[in-house]
Amino acid sequence: MTAALHNPKFWIFGICLFPLVRLIVLGGSGGLGANPIEFITHSTGTWTLTGLMVTLLVTPLRRLTGRAELIRYRRMLGLFTFFYACLHFITYIWLDQFFDPAAIARDIIKRPFITIGFAAFVLLIPLAATSTHSMMRRLGRRWQQLHRLVYLVAMLGVIHYVWLVKKDLTEPLIYGAGLTLLMILRLSWGVMLLQLARNRFVPARF
Amino acid sequence: MLIRQPDDILPSEITPPDIYRERRRFMQGIGALAVGAVLGATPKAQAGAKLTGAHASAYKLDEDGTPYKDVSTYNNFYEFGTGKADPAEKADSLKTRPWTVAVEGEVGNPGIYDIDALLKLAPLEERVYRMRCVEGWSMVIPWVGFPLREIIRRAAPTGNARYVEFVTLHDPRQMPGQRSRVLDWPYVEGLRLDEAMHPLTLMAVGLYGEVLPRQNGAPIRLVVPWKYGFKSAKSIVKIRFVERQPLTAWMRATPSEYGFYSNVNPEVDHPRWSQAKERRIGEFFKRDTLMFNGYGSQVAQMYRSMDLKRFF
Numbered sequence: 001m002t003a004a005l006h007n008p009k010f011w012i013f014g015i016c017l018f019p020l021v022r023l024i025v026l027g028g029s030g031g032l033g034a035n036p037i038e039f040i041t042h043s044t045g046t047w048t049l050t051g052l053m054v055t056l057l058v059t060p061l062r063r064l065t066g067r068a069e070l071i072r073y074r075r076m077l078g079l080f081t082f083f084y085a086c087l088h089f090i091t092y093i094w095l096d097q098f099f100d101p102a103a104i105a106r107d108i109i110k111r112p113f114i115t116i117g118f119a120a121f122v123l124l125i126p127l128a129a130t131s132t133h134s135m136m137r138r139l140g141r142r143w144q145q146l147h148r149l150v151y152l153v154a155m156l157g158v159i160h161y162v163w164l165v166k167k168d169l170t171e172p173l174i175y176g177a178g179l180t181l182l183m184i185l186r187l188s189w190g191v192m193l194l195q196l197a198r199n200r201f202v203p204a205r206f
Numbered sequence: 207m208l209i210r211q212p213d214d215i216l217p218s219e220i221t222p223p224d225i226y227r228e229r230r231r232f233m234q235g236i237g238a239l240a241v242g243a244v245l246g247a248t249p250k251a252q253a254g255a256k257l258t259g260a261h262a263s264a265y266k267l268d269e270d271g272t273p274y275k276d277v278s279t280y281n282n283f284y285e286f287g288t289g290k291a292d293p294a295e296k297a298d299s300l301k302t303r304p305w306t307v308a309v310e311g312e313v314g315n316p317g318i319y320d321i322d323a324l325l326k327l328a329p330l331e332e333r334v335y336r337m338r339c340v341e342g343w344s345m346v347i348p349w350v351g352f353p354l355r356e357i358i359r360r361a362a363p364t365g366n367a368r369y370v371e372f373v374t375l376h377d378p379r380q381m382p383g384q385r386s387r388v389l390d391w392p393y394v395e396g397l398r399l400d401e402a403m404h405p406l407t408l409m410a411v412g413l414y415g416e417v418l419p420r421q422n423g424a425p426i427r428l429v430v431p432w433k434y435g436f437k438s439a440k441s442i443v444k445i446r447f448v449e450r451q452p453l454t455a456w457m458r459a460t461p462s463e464y465g466f467y468s469n470v471n472p473e474v475d476h477p478r479w480s481q482a483k484e485r486r487i488g489e490f491f492k493r494d495t496l497m498f499n500g501y502g503s504q505v506a507q508m509y510r511s512m513d514l515k516r517f518f
Contacts, residue, residue: 034280034487035343113478166341167459168288168388
């Protein structure tokens with residue numbers, strides 16, 4: 001037990017459960033407001049986007065701190081992101097459309113924000129399915145190529161959010177700015193910037 | 207396409223619609239008028255205070271009313287922020303007294319009405335209406351108010367008056383949401399004169415028998431039950447009679463998505479989402495959205511020759 005408590009994965013797992021636990025607690029105490037289903041849909045959606053951002057933060061953070069071991073936590077973050085994407089999708093097909101396949105198909109074809117959200121969800125599936133060690137081994141170099149899809153997924157996710165709001169774009173644009181920054185940090189001069197920052201501010205470890 | 211129902215009430219300019227529809231209600235109205243005149247309804251300004259003198263009307267529904275808590279905490283009122291909970295949290299800064307409503311424009315009898323005079327202008331009645339938001343949710347709300355046409359009649363519109371424009375208070379100190387440019391302030395809405403004169407069109411000053419909470423548009427707001435909720439302007443300071451169709455706040459913001467009429471119509475989708483169904487607040491399953499929000503038998507004739515897909 002104490003060994004588990006010393007493993008950061010234990011704590012990260014707990015933190016990643018927070019959005020779900022919060023929804024359950026709020027649901028039990030009537031805290032989801034007048035329109036609980038809208039609340040759940042919105043909450044699982046924004047937590048999926050947050051999960052994508054946090055997962056994409058691992059590599060820049062690793063470059064900034066020089067702590068290579070951070071990569072060990074990325075899979076869990078990615079899988080939790082997929083978990084919340086699943087909850088978001090299930091909320092939509094169950095609580096919003098009540099498993100009406102015709103209505104869902106119509107929505108996916110007719111509503112651009114649904115089309116794009118659905119595409120992002122579908123693209124996440126192969127990433128989740130190939131997250132195991134054995135799949136990494138089997139795919140070799142192609143694994144990394146495949147997992148670059150996550151950039152596209154994150155972009156589609158942000159556009160999905162931008163296209164659904166009625167007027168106030170503040171929140172979607174915050175995610176958009178976050179994603180833009182994360183992408184810049186992956187460009188060659190972004191990586192150089194991180195190196196510089198590391199040499200300047202992060203004390204070397206002995 | 208409009209489907210005329212057998213209980214359609216034919217438009218009649220000769221017989222007052224009240225009598226036409228139901229003699230009993232007319233009699234009730236006469237009684238209430240007398241009571242109202244004797245008691246002289248003088249409600250207190252504070253939200254939650256009982257509105258005395260309001261009488262029941264024939265405008266009732268067989269559907270359950272949405273709980274007061276939901277009606278007063280789940281609001282779209284961008285003057286206080288774009289979140290649904292913002293109005294209830296931030297509307298305390300709105301001062302509803304003193305308050306005046308200017309009636310102006312193409313009228314023979316313009317004037318500035320004090321809110322307390324407006325409360326006594328006509329007998330207050332309780333009307334239970336469906337409220338359908340353009341976002342796809344709905345409520346059932348017992349409003350207290352009086353028909354807008356009571357004001358219009360006194361204003362005596364001229365022959366040039368074809369539309370009525372409603373303007374909400376513009377004061378960023380009282381309405382912190384107006385510090386953001388999310389809409390072009392002040393909020394402007396409009397109706398065609400016949401829509402404004404329609405007996406269903408209500409000026410609401412209360413809900414659930416109490417003074418209107420600020421977040422619901424105190425001290426006086428419009429309620430047009432067959433149109434999407436945003437047409438029902440809140441915290442009104444000006445009613446202007448005009449010749450040309452007003453440019454409303456939402457038409458100015460997104461002309462491709464919000465038209466002047468904005469009648470509830472399950473067959474005309476919002477460009478980005480379907481309007482065929484709605485979630486009634488408090489219910490698990492979605493309901494089918496009704497043409498004109500279920501008020502077709504009273505209002506459909508006003509749009510008889512119009513292509514409602516074009517005039518959305």
